[in-house]
Amino acid sequence: MKPEIDTPSKRGRLAPRKNPYWVGVSGGRGGVSLGYRKPKSGVGAWVAKVVIDGTRLEETLAQADDDAASQGALTYRKAVVDALEWSKQKHAAIEGCEASSLRSGPTVTTAVNEYVKDRLARSERDGKISKGRLENYVLSNADFAKTPLSKLRAVHIQQWRERLVAAHENQTEKQKGLAPASVNRVLNDLRAALNAAAEKHRRQLPASLPAEIKVGTRAVRVAAEARKQLLGDDQIKAVVEAAFAVDSDGDFGRLVLLAAGTGARYSQLVRIRVGDLQIQNRRIMVPGASKGRAATARAPVAVPLSEAVIERLRPAIDDRAADEPLLMRWAYRNVGPFKWEKDCRRPWGPAYEVDKPWTATVAKAEVPAETIMYALRHSSIVRGLRAGLPIRLVASLHDTSSEMIEKHYSAFIVDMTEDLARRASFQI
Structure with a gap:
């Protein structure tokens, strides 16, 4: 039975679930679909989906205009328009120069870039801080940054972070490494970036990836709590x-x-x-x-x-x-x-x-x-x-x-x- 998601009252009667309720908006089966993700509490979100040359693409569009939604939430009609526009952009990407990178699957670099874009949209100040950390200590490591998420394992993340700590322990005046507490801050951003990409591209990626990310980004042990500086x-x-x-x-x-x-x-x-x-x-x-x-x-x-x-x-x-x-x-x-x-x-x-x-x-x-x-x-x-x-x-x-x-x-x-x-x- 086709779910009814075109009004807030109808959506309010749906049961919460992780997978969206999908409605086709163009092209029939395998075309463009608009989904509504119903959380256990709070406001739901619109999700767009399209299948191009056997590749399934999915992306969260915006908050739905449910009860208690914030200003700027999308109505069903506006969400349909945005979903169609989004699908056109993806078709253009497939047909253009971005086709090969899209089909090859996400990498650590694409995960970081998508995360930084989202962080900047939410808070320019915090986004710039995360952007600087990730560019300086993740994207600067070319071998690690180009790793496809489909092949990413905990050991790859552990090897990368061990190099950061080792650089700190053997630092010179020209090249300073990161202290363990600072490594943990970078790990927090990297974990968030990888988890977001793993959720977004979950149908393309191994089911074990979230566990690999969790193990690989465990906090580095800090030997002692930083001394609290006190002034009289x-x-x-x-x-x-x-x-x-x-x-x-x-x-x-x-x-x-x-x-x-x-x-x-x-x-x-x-x-x-x-x-x-x-x-x-x-x-x-x-x-x-x-x-x-x-x-x-x-x-x-x-x-x-x-x-x-x-x-x-x-x-x-x-x-x-x-x-x-x-x-x-x-x-x-x-x-x-x-x-x-x-x-x-x-x-x-x-x-x-x-x-x-x-x-x-x-x-x-x-x-x-x-x-x-x-x-x-x-x-x-x-x-x-x-x-x-x-x-x-x-x-x-x-x-x-x-x-x-x-x-x-x-x-x-x-x-x-x-x-x-x-x-x-x-x-x-």
Whole structure:
């Protein structure tokens, strides 16, 4: 019986299943089909399918306009149009210069490229980070990158990642390898890319491929947890003053000031808007972290600020709209050989933009040379624990969980609880 998927109400009565409900839209059997994938919960998705010269091609088009669908979800009619257009593109690819690569099947390179394209579409900032990692450490290895997914085995992935670790252990000044923790970050992106390709091309690939990917991309063992850098209050004040000193416009100073005052991650700080600074309430609304795969954004966190911090932030909000980014910086343009001039104001971008001013700040503040900016977050969390704040409150203020606080800051929790218990003990 042909499934009915042309209205949200009809689709709502379908049973959830992994394989889509297919409806032919052109060419009869073996032609173009539109599918509707019904998840166990949430909004379904439209999927297009076509068979060309015996090669089955399938691709997810977009979210369906089910109940609770986000803006931009496709209606059934629009999905049919998009499926037909998609099939025309695939026919053109088969007939043109891309025919041989399409028939030869996906490789590590095609899996990475498709994944990067998807990541950039979801988040340009995060996509660029993933793109850089995968290009530098996966696609740069020609032998591994050209491996067909149909022949990919766990041993191929393990050999590739072992070379990354070995390069770190025997690194020279000219060629630096990756530390195990950094290898794991690359592995996370590679695993996601390979799994996405394995699902997309599952009818062309061995059924054992997901297991090979899982085994091959297991995390590299990290010998010890990275030391948490902690700064005292005097050191933090010196860092803030140095940050204002190295940037006469105050842009980097305000960024560091908010990092010290809130303990927020860089990715949260750069998304704060002018209207989030609530002077009358002496607080700032810090956007939730963009971590995980939650369908909805995390709620902002209200973090109290001192009067001194608010006063130093006032120049950033004068005569500005509430929806503008609070933290801005100057962009420069080249006007001649080795000559640059200020061009326009823009928001802070990827995290590497702070590298140079942070290095100058560390030197001027005379704190340990290896101090990283994330030390301000560690110090903020520990400051809250030492002040006797409940663990749950400290976790909430820093947009993390009590479990993470207990796991990574247990030594300071012991100190805090001992002090509290000592205050409550019997006195003579």
